[in-house]
Amino acid sequence: MRKIKILVFVSFLFVIITLSACTSGDSSGDGQSDENTIQVWTMSDGLDDFVTDFEEESGITVDVQSIPWESAHDKLLTAVASGEGPDVLQIGTTWVAEFAEADTFMDISKYIDDYENLAPDNFYESAVGTTEFDGQTIGVPWYVDTRALFYRTDILEEVGYPNGPETWEDMIDASRKLADRGDDQYAIDLPTTDPQFPFILAWEQGWTYDIDKGADSFNSSDFKEAIELHHLFYDEGLSQMGEGKEFFQAFSDGSKAMFFSGPWDIGTVKDRAPEIEGKWDVKVMPTAENNKSMMGGAHLSVFANSEKVEQSLKFINWMAAPDTQAKWYETKSELPANKEAWENPVLADDDMVSTFGEQLEATQPLPLIPEYERLGNEILTTLEEINRGGAEIDQSLEAFRAEAAKILSE
Known part of the structure; x- marks a missing residue:
């Protein structure tokens, strides 16, 4: 019954978007025309500057769109309804179930073994638990949070x-x-x-x-x-x-x-x-x-309608690497989900930060x-x-x- 209601709402929203499309001038799909460009939606400031190393290494251009948390939920709903979303999107752990039920994410289970940094054993067990829904893997842990x-x-x-x-x-x-x-x-x-x-x-x-x-x-x-x-x-x-x-x-x-x-x-x-x-x-x-x-934080997921799965997974694989996650911590003070990243001196040599690493071993995924x-x-x-x-x-x-x-x- 719950899924039927979500689908009815999404269908209704799709009609609204379709009727207004001729005047909206929406350009969310601009990056789709270039196979070496992926579009990423994030609620974390600073990612556009951070990804330049990946762009140089891979030859893939990352078009980053930063979205305020307060408007992100509605923007994601619109993307689901229209089918016009990014290639990669950030998703907070508390939104996983709602958007997974609306078929927002691609199931990447079959790709996990092809990328060295995506193995579940790399991450905190509770973080992995919030990326699994209804037998599918809908994302990869990016950063984690606890109290x-x-x-x-x-x-x-x-x-x-x-x-x-x-x-x-x-x-x-x-x-x-x-x-x-x-x-x-x-x-x-x-x-x-x-x-x-x-x-x-x-x-x-x-x-x-x-x-x-x-x-x-x-x-x-x-x-x-x-x-x-x-x-x-x-x-x-x-x-x-x-x-x-x-x-x-x-x-x-x-x-x-x-x-x-x-x-x-x-x-x-x-x-x-x-x-x-x-x-x-x-x-x-x-x-x-x-x-x-609690085990909180955010994941990186591939949008269900993306036609650039390989490029998207290359990006997520790079973001999941221990060195990348340690560098992201230095940039934004958001804790790595990759356990190996905690061996980096920037985290390991800080006793207070290490305490949060210890607490992350004793966490519970949110329902x-x-x-x-x-x-x-x-x-x-x-x-x-x-x-x-x-x-x-x-x-x-x-x-x-x-x-x-x-x-x-x-």
Whole structure:
């Protein structure tokens, strides 16, 4: 039923595009006339300059079109409906299921063995898991993303955790001591707009999403424990209810001594709070049943209608090479999906970055379902009702499961 609805929508959108084609002047297919030119759509700035080495080595011209993330989803939908897309496209992990069901990607399974850098063993297992859909390989991992704990080493030492909390029991104990320092003193800012974070907490309690069970997957004591854990930090005043002072100022002055985030904030802390150099560090996620974090990032895929499969795969093979991915990290600070790239000194010699490499070994792919983002946003709404509105947890979870069942049935 879900696939039928997607196809109906795509057909409708195709009619609209066809009717407007005579006036649109669309040039998305311009590169198609030159067999040595491929068109690449990306949401990452700087790729056009980065690919010059590939162009010189291969004789293939790469026509890069950078698309803002906020408009990328609609642009991809239009490409699917019209059949007029690029040869290679970047796809975020949370969009894989939605666009795979609409037949956006070419299945490249039969080509994998022909290219040395595309072998699944080259990449983190969880990253590969997000490139496989319905028995097909719809992409190759480009860069990866995960979450870890940032903490003030000097302040955590004062409450007995100089190397940061190892477990969630440690985290709660340290947080209570930090909050006891006085007025306007907190332990941590929990992410309130990140739909992945509630799932991370649930995975660490031993919960998993079962596609066959659907909404019944949320009827689990492990999932409830994750919601209760999240609520504890607000109920006891360990995390501030409300925005408060500018975050990096709070991390600098120690009033919020911990936070969860991705690798990009290593550079942000260094830039925004240079006065605390040597007084903070990064640590893998605290452990409950496990310490799994999310596996995010982006893939490179061949558009289903591309007539330049060989050229496209040569490009993706080059982008997947360890040296290329290490160089991309130097350029954009986006973490390599290729595990060998982590042996490069630019990553291996940086202890904080290496911590993210360690965390990537303990990750969980996000549920590969088209409704994932809607479910994530719905659980954020539920948490807001519990933490800020005082709603009762059992009743809120019952309402969430009912809404999840409705979303999954549409």
